[in-house]
Amino acid sequence: MSGHVPPVAAQLWSLHEDASKDLLGVLERVAEIGFAAVEPISLYNHPPSVVRSALDRLGLGLCSMHVPFPSGADAAAVLDGCAELGVETLVWSLEPEEFGTLDGVLAGAERVNRAAANAAARGMRIAYHNHFAEFRNEFGGRWAYDVLLAELDPAVVVELDTYWVAVAGLDPARVAAGLGDRLEFTHLKDGPATGMDDHMVPFGEGTVDVAAAARANPAVRWHIVEADRSHQDMYELLRSCYDYLVGAGLATGRRPVEAS
Template sequence: MSAPETIGGPGIGGAGADARPLAVMGYTILEHALADLEGAFDRVAAIGYLGVETYGLVEAYGPERVRVAAAASGLAITSAHTPFPAGEAAERLLDAAQALGAPTLVWSMEREEFDSPDRIRAGVERVNEAAENAAARGLTIGYHNHFAEFSQVFDGRQAYDLLLDLLDPRVVVELDAYWARMGGADPAEVLTRLGDRARLVHIKDGPAVSYEDDVMVPIGDGAMDWGRILSAPSGLRWHIVELERLSVDTFDALEQSYRHLVGLGVSRGSVAA
């Protein structure tokens, strides 16, 4: 297993030598951060998280304020969840990413773009254009999956395999392991197969029954075997907790998730579990 980049500090918490630093996906705390950006970041850092993947905050506050707030809380910016910088919006999106200090811009293709191999090829053109634009700025594009990439199969091959074949090799992967499972894949096998191309992973938990209706639960309370998944050999640099559609308090769920992952020894943070 390749070593993670030393982003966000070494962390503590009794984690194993291969443990990856733990971050929060901005969508999880979006409501709180839109009310109090600095306060939300401080609460995330106090739990022990080492980083944040931004979502919706640059649009609300501007990249400079988000960058300063994250730094003041001791949080690294792992990546920005933002549309692919292609077409007319490319330069604006890249300017924002550079001002934010986000090394990787992550987004997805639409579900309907996996309805046929031809539609996959057409969609990939946008992603590859983004990869070229980002590379010119010293930035990286990451691809984030939902479930259609795995549930759609053409001539015995998953749409995800077709996608990977067509993507510019500079495009890295943010695997959403929960949605991969919902598409019928084994996330541990996918991470192993991706190898060093897998740089980020979204960690969420729930019953893993319905893409449309599942309510998320704190990590460890659902159907996902995160000890097995996150122990798979890969190139992951960050573990990113994303809890959406929660029915419990967000920060209580983030704290429980932190303790579970750090307690397993697969993730690391700044506070002992």
């Protein structure tokens, strides 16, 4: 693979149950696997300064964080916590029902744009993360997802969950390639691609062409491994996915893997 090879991060929702009991222990195990960074979804009542200190001690970066859009009454509190942790990009999604009508999409876009303005005032930015409701309906011959992106402030970047694109019946690599420079983060996972209750499997053992999705867009800054649920031990699954990406030259990490 020529050109820039993105580093690989772990989305900590994959380890939500363990993290809710021992977040700092989870960070140690993620660092041992070799991930370059993490994408948290909660600090599980830890002060941001404590988590920041643990990340620095372990040599883990913070590629982004999943946190509700800072557009309402809680906006200042959300941004205060992110600033203390050192978050640069806040990532979240709209609700599935918001994609049922054009008015819903437009109203959702307004909320995200308010969040983007609030984040920018604090030196941060917003990324939009999809599920598959974004690809259920078309308005004027365009997917709801495309309508949304057109309405969003250009400063809002994209985190493409390639798995939910596959669940929607589309080709993740093709969607990724079409997003141009706006695509900065990919969520990579593999499985049957049938619905929200899917159990994830090691890369290469499911129905998603993870390699094609990972190669599709040279603008991507981070590949992020996520497994919503699995019948396997989650640490073993994450290690397998890490080895797949780094061994194939699709991502870089902190632990070398021989080329496969």
